[in-house]
Amino acid sequence: MRVAGFRIFSFRDGRLHSVVHDHLWERGVNQSKPCSTVSPIFSDDPVLVHPSHLCRCGFHAFYDEDHPELIASHTVWTSIYVSVTAVIVGTDRVVLHQRGWRARKAEIVGVVATTDRLIDNVIRNHYDVAMVRPEGVRSLAEKYGILGQNFDEGSPFERHWGIA
Amino acid sequence: MNIGEPVRTVELPEEEPMRFPEPEPEKVEPVKVPEQEPVPVR
Numbered sequence: 001m002r003v004a005g006f007r008i009f010s011f012r013d014g015r016l017h018s019v020v021h022d023h024l025w026e027r028g029v030n031q032s033k034p035c036s037t038v039s040p041i042f043s044d045d046p047v048l049v050h051p052s053h054l055c056r057c058g059f060h061a062f063y064d065e066d067h068p069e070l071i072a073s074h075t076v077w078t079s080i081y082v083s084v085t086a087v088i089v090g091t092d093r094v095v096l097h098q099r100g101w102r103a104r105k106a107e108i109v110g111v112v113a114t115t116d117r118l119i120d121n122v123i124r125n126h127y128d129v130a131m132v133r134p135e136g137v138r139s140l141a142e143k144y145g146i147l148g149q150n151f152d153e154g155s156p157f158e159r160h161w162g163i164a
Numbered sequence: 165m166n167i168g169e170p171v172r173t174v175e176l177p178e179e180e181p182m183r184f185p186e187p188e189p190e191k192v193e194p195v196k197v198p199e200q201e202p203v204p205v206r
Contacts, residue, residue, distance in 0.1 A: 001176050007165070020165065029178070053170040060165045069166055091178045098168025105178065151174070 002089040003101055004145030005061025006137070008073050009108075010081035014122050016108065019077045027127045029091070029107045032058050051095050051102045058095065058102030061088050063148040065137050067099060082119060085112040086129075087137060089145040101148045110140040 009016040009025065016025045023030075034050035035057035051058035062070045065085065077083040087110040090103025113120050113131040120131050132140050141147060 003174075003176060053173065060167055062165070062167060073165065091176045093173065094176055095173050096171050098171060100165065100167030102167070103176075 002091050002145035003094050003096075003103065003148050003151065004087060004089050004109075004141040005063055005101055005148060006065040006067075006070060006141065007059075007061045007086060007088055008070065008077055009084050009086050009111075010077055011084060011114075011119055011123070012081055014126065016084070016086070016111075016123065016127065019073065019081075019083065025108060025127075027108075029105050030059065031105050032103075049093060051093060051104060053095060056102070058093075058104055059088065059090060059106035060100060060102050061090065061106070061148075062100040064099075065134075065141070069099075082114065082116070084114060084123070085134070085137065086110065087141040087144065096148055096151060109144045110137065112137050 008019050010019050011017075017023060018025070032051070035055050064070070070085070074083055074085055086108050088106045088108050090101060090106045092104040094101050094103040108127050108129055110130045110132055111120075111123050111127070112134050123129065124131050130140060138147075
C-alpha cells in the first residue's frame, strides 16, 4: 500500500530537486535522512523513529493538486527556476497531516508536462515517469496510491471490489 | 510546505515487485539415432 500526493520540484541541471531543501531526487525510491531537531530525550518514545509527530523530516506532499499553497508555491518557484508539479508516492513510515503527509521513503511517479518538450523528455527519460496534463494528474495519482484523505477507504480498486 | 498539524502515523511496508516463477525448461526427449555400421575403408 502506498500513499499518493502532490508536490513541487525545481528542475535544475537536468534533475528534479526539492524546492525548500537542497535535495536531489533520484529515479526510483528515495530515502529521507532522519533529522536531528528532536532528540529521543525530549520524546516519550525512548527510541524516536523518524519521521515522527515531533519533527518535520521526511518527504512532504499535499493531498490535493489544487491546494492553494501548492499552487502559490509553484508560482513563486517558477519565477526562480523551472518548476514542475509532480505526483509522488510514500511508503515505509508515513505521518498523515491535516493537508498532506510526510514519508520516510518516496518515489516520483508522474510529472505535469511543462511547455518545454526538451525538459519533458529529460524528465521522462531520467525518472522513467509519465508526463501528464494538469487535468490528468489526480487520476494518475489514484493509479499509484491512495490519496491521503481517503486513506481509510482504500484505493479506488479496493473500493470497487469491496476489499478495503 | 505547510501541510498542517500531524494527525496520525501509519506504517506502509514497501511493496515488493511482482515476481513470477521462472518457466520450467521444456523437456526434450533425446532422439535416438540408429547406429550406422562402419563403412570398411580399403
